[in-house]
Amino acid sequence: MDQGSLAERLGRYLPLGEAERRALAALEEGERTVARGAVLRAEQAVAREFYVVRKGWLYSSVMLPEGNRQILGFHLPGDLAGDAALPWSHAPFSLTAATEVTVRVVDRTSLRGLFERHPRLALSLHALAQVERTALAERLASVGRSSAMSRVAALLVDLWRRLARAKLIPPEGVILPLTQEEIGDAVGLTAVHVNRMMRRLVETGLIARDGMRLRVLNEAGLARIGNVGGREGTPDFGWLPATAG
Amino acid sequence: MDQGSLAERLGRYLPLGEAERRALAALEEGERTVARGAVLRAEQAVAREFYVVRKGWLYSSVMLPEGNRQILGFHLPGDLAGDAALPWSHAPFSLTAATEVTVRVVDRTSLRGLFERHPRLALSLHALAQVERTALAERLASVGRSSAMSRVAALLVDLWRRLARAKLIPPEGVILPLTQEEIGDAVGLTAVHVNRMMRRLVETGLIARDGMRLRVLNEAGLARIGNVGGREGTPDFGWLPATAG
DNA sequence: CGATGATTTGAGTATTATCAATGGTAGTGG
DNA sequence: CCACTACCATTGATAATACTCAAATCATCG
Numbered sequence: 022m023d024q025g026s027l028a029e030r031l032g033r034y035l036p037l038g039e040a041e042r043r044a045l046a047a048l049e050e051g052e053r054t055v056a057r058g059a060v061l062r063a064e065q066a067v068a069r070e071f072y073v074v075r076k077g078w079l080y081s082s083v084m085l086p087e088g089n090r091q092i093l094g095f096h097l098p099g100d101l102a103g104d105a106a107l108p109w110s111h112a113p114f115s116l117t118a119a120t121e122v123t124v125r126v127v128d129r130t131s132l133r134g135l136f137e138r139h140p141r142l143a144l145s146l147h148a149l150a151q152v153e154r155t156a157l158a159e160r161l162a163s164v165g166r167s168s169a170m171s172r173v174a175a176l177l178v179d180l181w182r183r184l185a186r187a188k189l190i191p192p193e194g195v196i197l198p199l200t201q202e203e204i205g206d207a208v209g210l211t212a213v214h215v216n217r218m219m220r221r222l223v224e225t226g227l228i229a230r231d232g233m234r235l236r237v238l239n240e241a242g243l244a245r246i247g248n249v250g251g252r253e254g255t256p257d258f259g260w261l262p263a264t265a266g
Numbered sequence: 267m268d269q270g271s272l273a274e275r276l277g278r279y280l281p282l283g284e285a286e287r288r289a290l291a292a293l294e295e296g297e298r299t300v301a302r303g304a305v306l307r308a309e310q311a312v313a314r315e316f317y318v319v320r321k322g323w324l325y326s327s328v329m330l331p332e333g334n335r336q337i338l339g340f341h342l343p344g345d346l347a348g349d350a351a352l353p354w355s356h357a358p359f360s361l362t363a364a365t366e367v368t369v370r371v372v373d374r375t376s377l378r379g380l381f382e383r384h385p386r387l388a389l390s391l392h393a394l395a396q397v398e399r400t401a402l403a404e405r406l407a408s409v410g411r412s413s414a415m416s417r418v419a420a421l422l423v424d425l426w427r428r429l430a431r432a433k434l435i436p437p438e439g440v441i442l443p444l445t446q447e448e449i450g451d452a453v454g455l456t457a458v459h460v461n462r463m464m465r466r467l468v469e470t471g472l473i474a475r476d477g478m479r480l481r482v483l484n485e486a487g488l489a490r491i492g493n494v495g496g497r498e499g500t501p502d503f504g505w506l507p508a509t510a511g
Numbered sequence: 512c513g514a515t516g517a518t519t520t521g522a523g524t525a526t527t528a529t530c531a532a533t534g535g536t537a538g539t540g541g
Numbered sequence: 542c543c544a545c546t547a548c549c550a551t552t553g554a555t556a557a558t559a560c561t562c563a564a565a566t567c568a569t570c571g
Contacts, residue, residue, distance in 0.1 A: 034353075069505070083407045085493050091407035105400050108279075108393040110502040113400045132392075133507050136385040144381050147392045148353040154399045155350050155358045157406065162328045162336035165409045165454030169559065200517065209410030214559055216519060232568085248330050257355040260314070262378050414527070445549065456528055461551060477536090 025075040025098035026125075031145050033186075035258040044139050048132075049073055049125035057198070061103075061116040061124065068106035070128050074098050077122030078198055081105075082206065083114045092207035094157065095119065097183055104150065107132075120198040141262045148258060155254070164209045167248055172208035173218040175247030177228065181237045194229070194236030270320040270343035271370075276390050278431075280503040289384050293377075294318055294370035302443070306348075306361040306369065313351035315373050319343050322367030323443055326350075327451065328359045337452035339402065340364065342428055349395065352377075365443040386507045393503060400499070409454045412493055417453035418463040420492030422473065426482045439474070439481030 023029060028037060028045040037045075052075070055061050062068065064083060072079075079096040081103070093114060096102040106112045107129055136143040156179075163175045180197070184190050201219065202212040210218070222228045227243045229236045237243055244250075268274060273282060273290040282290075297320070300306050307313065309328060317324075324341040326348070338359060341347040351357045352374055381388040401424075408420045425442070429435050446464070447457040455463070467473045472488045474481045482488055489495075 081403075083403065085407060085411050087493075089411040091411045093403045093406060105396045105403065107396045108501045108503060109400075109499060110504075113499060114403065130505055132389060133385070136381070136389050136392075137507075140378070140381040140385065140388065143385065143388050143392070144377060147377075147381075147388070147395065150392065150395050150399065151350045151352045154395065154402065155354075157399065157402050158326075158328065158338045158350065158359065161338060161402065161406045161409060162330060164406060166330050166334040166336045166451075202517085206411075211560060212518085213520090213561080216517095217559095220519080248332075254354060254358060256353045258353060259355075260375055262382075446551095447549085457549085458529080458551085459527060462527095465551080 025073070027073050027099075027101075030073075030099040031142070031149065034148075034256050035145060035261055036264050038264045041139060041142055041264075044135060044142060048127050048135060050128060050131070051126040052123060053126055054121065054123045055118045057118055057121050059118050061118060061122070062112055064113070064115040065111050066115075068103065068109065068112040069130070070126050071101060071103040071106065072116070072124040072126060074100050074102055075123045075125055078119035079116050079122050079124070080119050080203070080207075081114045081116050090206045091209070092203060094153070094160070095180065095207070097187055098189070099187055101149070101153070105153075119203070141264075144261055145258065148256075148261075152256060159249075160207075163248065169208075169210050169214055169218050170221065171246060171248050172210065173204065173215060173247075174222065174227070174243050175249050176204065176208050177222075177235070177237065178240065178244045178247050178249050181235075181240065181243075194231075194234045196233045197235045198233060270318070272318050272344075272346075275318075275344040276387070276394065279393075279501050280390060280506055281509050283509045286384060286387055286509075289380060289387060293372050293380060295373060295376075296371040297368060298371055299366065299368045300363045302363055302366050304363050306363060306367070307357055309358070309360040310356050311360075313348065313354065313357040314375070315371050316346060316348040316351065317361070317369040317371060319345050319347055320368045320370055323364035324361055324367050324369070325364050325448070325452075326359045326361050335451045336454070337448060339398070339405070340425065340452075342432055343434070344432055346394070346398070350398075364448070386509075389506055390503065393501075393506075397501060404494075405452075408493065414453075414455050414459055415463050415466065416491060416493050417455065418449065418460060418492075419467065419472070419488050420494050421449065421453050422467075422480070422482065423485065423489045423492050423494045426480075426485065426488075439476070439479045441478045442480045443478060 026046065027049065028042045031037060061079065074096045076098055079102050080092050081094055082090050082092045084090050103112065103116050163172050184195055189195065201215040205212045205215040223230055227239045229238055271291065272294065273287045276282060306324065319341045321343055324347050325337050326339055327335050327337045329335050348357065348361050408417050412420065429440055434440065446460040450457045450460040468475055472484045474483055
């Protein structure tokens with residue numbers, strides 16, 4: 022199946038019929054590739070479309086008036102990006118390429134047809150949005166109520182697990198295409214402090230680093246430090262209507 | 267129209283047809299009232315339903331292992347609550363009554379019928395979920411990247427504006443049914459520090475308090491301190507299909 | 512090789528948390 | 542009506558966490 026497609030992503034949660042796969046594939050119109058560091062869509066830009074990440078990483082962020090940046094989330098292959106802009110004419114946050122990234126473009130008006138002809142897919146998309154929302158809530162809890170160590174650990178576990186699910190982790194570890202400043206902007210810390218925390222995680226033997234390459238040596242331990250729950254949260258799409266065509 | 271109903275809420279964003287109003291009303295099945303402080307649905311409880319707030323306030327929260335609590339958001343009349351649990355069999359966070367609160371119960375499986383028969387409403391619900399998601403993102407930015415003063419100010423402006431939109435603010439000010447500890451749990455501060463910040467906001471003349479009653483004297487100033495944007499973010503549901511019956 | 516940007520480390524500071532004590536207010540039961 | 546309790550707000554004093562500033566090291570790329 023198409024690597025990083027919407028069909029592949031939704032297929033993780035529920036079985037899809039042939040017609041449904043085709044409908045999803047038809048959504049993804051143009052393809053666009055942007056270089057590392059480039060902004061795919063800026064905050065406040067006109068936003069009539071959203072994206073499906075095919076290859077590479079993206080992150081969404083907002084800038085505060087004093088020049089601080091908050092990174093809201095990272096979008097890996099198979100993730101949607103920019104769909105939170107649906108109910109606005111202008112993007113509430115910007116999308117930036119953490120690596121060179123390839124996305125498929127989905128015009129928001131094409132959701133009308135999808136919702137009319139494929140209610141089951143519509144419901145799945147809705148449920149998927151709620152998954153993202155829960156992830157955001159968990160990040161908020163981490164940033165609002167945990168120590169610096171915790172926050173960094175939580176972010177690393179989250180990324181590690183998502184990458185693992187998407188089968189993107191080779192045995193020698195994964196390349197985290199993030200500066201420590203970006204990590205800091207994601208968890209609400211300065212780059213300097215992120216450095217100290219990562220360093221301590223290495224000393225403790227929980228992770229290993231080599232340049233940008235990261236290996237989690239003790240996922241359970243890292244999860245504990247990060248206050249990250251275990252497997253309670255397996256998505257349950259079983260209540261959706263049974264597979265159509 | 268039914269105060270705090272889903273129809274009233276969605277009607278704020280787009281015109282609804284008669285059939286659509288009926289379909290929305292049909293969703294809301296039982297009614298339930300719980301006392302201030304009571305838990306409507308606990309974290310990890312089986313979650314096959316979600317709620318529409320009719321009267322009173324609710325908040326959703328998660329507990330961290332060390333006993334810290336993060337309040338994720340407040341649900342005012344007309345808001346959905348617990349809908350983020352859709353893709354899970356067990357609730358990712360708990361719902362607590364901040365005041366005595368009355369909710370209508372919606373079984374998640376009844377969404378199937380709605381999505382099949384009313385794609386336009388389905389799309390609206392989806393868009394509404396994205397609105398909530400954006401609010402969460404803004405809170406994250408506030409907690410992650412602003413000072414204590416900012417965070418408290420941002421929360422107050424947010425609540426104030428939402429209450430104003432729902433026409434729930436009498437001229438003498440609104441009763442915030444929140445302890446300073448709850449405010450702290452929402453913005454990632456201790457109750458003690460929340461107290462100091464609120465006190466300073468009063469000294470500065472931005473707000474006035476009398477017991478639990480709050481009045482915002484200078485909304486623009488409070489918004490500036492809170493790093494809260496102005497009117498950029500007016501929802502745009504204009505791209506949805508035109509009104510059906 | 513020089514230039515640019517990221518990481519690393521140290522020293523001092525600031526913001527926010529923690530601890531502790533006091534006063535206020537509402538509710539309860541006698 | 543009053544004691545009594547419980548919870549919340551307030552304030553001060555102290556401690557800890559994370560930030561700021563600064564400089565040195567490293568890595569990468571033309």
